[in-house]
Amino acid sequence: MYKVPLNELKEKIRQGAHLTEEELDTKIKVKINDLSGLISEEGAAHIIANELSIVIVAESGRLKIKDVYAGMKQVEVLGKVVSKTTVREFDKGEHKGKVGNFVMGDDSGTMRIVCWHDQTDIMADLKEGDVILIKSGYAKENNFQQKELHLNERSKVSVNPAGESVGEVRQGLSHERKKIEALKEGMNGVELLGTVVQIFDPRFFNTCPECNKKAVETEGGFECAEHGKVEPAQSYVLNLVLDDGSGTIRTVFWKNQTNNLLGKTEEEMSKFKEDLGSFTDVKTELLGEQFKLVGRVSRNDMFERLEFSVQLVFPAEPEAEIKKLEEGN
Secondary structure (H helix, E strand, C coil): CCEECCHHHHHHHHHHCCHHHHHHHHHHHHHHHCCCCCCCCCHHHHHHHCCCCCCCCCCCCCECCHHHCCCCCCEEEEEEEECCCCEEEEECCCCEEEEEEEEEEEEEEEEEEEEEHHHHHHHHHCCCCCCCEEEEEEECCCCCCCEEECCCCCEEEEEEECCEEECCCCCCCCCEEEHHHHCCCCCCCCCEEEEEEEEECCEEEEEEECCCCCCCCEEEEEEEEECCCEECCCEEEEEEEEEEEEEEEEEECCCHHHHHHHHHCCCHHHHHHCCCHHHHHHHHHHHEEEEEEEEEEEECCCCCEEEEEEEECCCCCCCHHHHHHHHCC
């Protein structure tokens, strides 16, 4: 099953079956009850889509970037280069090679493209604005719950192919402002505006430098499930509680967004690992501050609560918010 965000899945069903939100929610609840509660809301929605002969995912042909979902293989997309990084070489015993990535977009959004080994050769002369045609890529979800397309030895890439063109690139997906009380599992591209009312100490952990997944400590050092023995990199996560007047929600800031939130570098954050007591002043300064956050809503099954995974963070702009209110937005 492809990983289609729940809100997108439900919207496709509503449009295809001409159902109201309330009618679909009722159908989903009935389906869950019919199966004795042994299925998730997402699973129930997929079953209903199948029963109504609604195609959720186009499995062949050229796709728009917004229609690419984690789990897809043999993906074909056409887009324009927005930015690129440098190529890195790695040598971890049995795992060695090269990796690099660039961002491409079309009129539906943007997506990170990850090139492995020989596929990195295309990046040498790649320029912003180049048109890229990719065939046989495979889509995955990264640690920040964002989709990305990977290229391996079976993938085919054409730069500025004859007869192909891409118009204006839509930079990312639109962000819809929501109240915390209205949040539902699976919502993506959601914008929240609220006040920090509780801050927790950062948690530090080790990751694989190649894929950023957690590296587990063993007797022989650290190991990654995908890349074997590795020299780990340090990462961290910060949680805080946001209040917007309609409710509260626990928000999750991974490494980069923690840095953006606090205005700290990785080296400065490392000092807190050795002395968490020194983080008290940071928490005091953060308490009561207002921020605008963009991210995705997920469910923490262990604690049976919704959480907000932050993808973008901005200081609140009171004057801009007042203007929105005056304009009725």
